[in-house]
Amino acid sequence: MREQEAVEATLVETVVASFDDCQDPRLQELMTSLVRHLHSFVREVRLTEEEWAAAIRFLTEAGHITDAVRQEFILLSDTLGVSMQTININNAAYENATEATVFGPFFVEDSAAIALGGDLAFGAAGEPCWVEGRVTATDGSPLAGARIEVWEADEDGLYDVQRDGAQRAARGHLFSDAAGNYRFWALTPTPYPIPDDGPVGRMLTAVGRSPLRASHLHFMVSAPGTRTLVTHIFPEGDPILWDDSVFGVKQSLIKKFERQPAAKPTPDGRVIDGTWSTVRFDIVLAPAGS
Numbered sequence: 001m002r003e004q005e006a007v008e009a010t011l012v013e014t015v016v017a018s019f020d021d022c023q024d025p026r027l028q029e030l031m032t033s034l035v036r037h038l039h040s041f042v043r044e045v046r047l048t049e050e051e052w053a054a055a056i057r058f059l060t061e062a063g064h065i066t067d068a069v070r071q072e073f074i075l076l077s078d079t080l081g082v083s084m085q086t087i088n089i090n091n092a093a094y095e096n097a098t099e100a101t102v103f104g105p106f107f108v109e110d111s112a113a114i115a116l117g118g119d120l121a122f123g124a125a126g127e128p129c130w131v132e133g134r135v136t137a138t139d140g141s142p143l144a145g146a147r148i149e150v151w152e153a154d155e156d157g158l159y160d161v162q163r164d165g166a167q168r169a170a171r172g173h174l175f176s177d178a179a180g181n182y183r184f185w186a187l188t189p190t191p192y193p194i195p196d197d198g199p200v201g202r203m204l205t206a207v208g209r210s211p212l213r214a215s216h217l218h219f220m221v222s223a224p225g226t227r228t229l230v231t232h233i234f235p236e237g238d239p240i241l242w243d244d245s246v247f248g249v250k251q252s253l254i255k256k257f258e259r260q261p262a263a264k265p266t267p268d269g270r271v272i273d274g275t276w277s278t279v280r281f282d283i284v285l286a287p288a289g290s
């Protein structure tokens, strides 16, 4: 047994030593630590050759299903909590700044600009939702002209980019006014599954986990001199809040979405046939470099 342990430990040190001549100290640190942790895992669970082969097959399938829209490796990172942990490390709490959460795979660079009070649904199906709030720095001063990117799934649980033709819908961007205020129409968020027809979905099934994400509305907010915030808001009372498949929910990001009766005039004087909802989300940006 001692001999076996020595064989295994020697191999770890030999692999680690293979990075000795690496000219990039950070790369050397990353590779060394990765190898030590990987070997610890393999040795701790006494990985069988069949299990090793299954892992290789899994990664191969993840590669095959990945394309410009579908990113199975990010899904894997998300469902193992690695994305959220990286966000936690790189977006440390700063005073009263709004907390960050997972980016997800469905942001696109070229969303349409909407005016303050405009509608970013662009015909996507769902209950209308009036969203308003104020963007400030941590000292409470208003941030005028902050760029607010918003994106969400429609009521069928699909993002525009998941549909054939990929007409842009349920996404857009706008800018806060001189007092930092913003307002727009979107859709009341509903729960939807992460793409689960690939190896990550099969992994979730095998371990008895649901692919559902808690209902949410994505935001990315940026302003000069501040740390760009990538986050979501989640409706209070959503049944999946604490079962989110990518571990993205933080208590501070749960907001009251208040359902309004049909025909009640909206804040901008519209009369809507069906029910609609309202939510307020005040956004506090941390200083750049914090």
Ligand code: BEZ
Binding pocket: 075, 078, 102, 103, 104, 105, 106, 194, 195, 213, 246
């Ligand atoms: C999303 O919220 O859009 C998302 C996040 C992580 C994985 C899949 C989808």
Ligand code: FE
Binding pocket: 104, 106, 152, 153, 216, 218
């Ligand atoms: Fe999402």
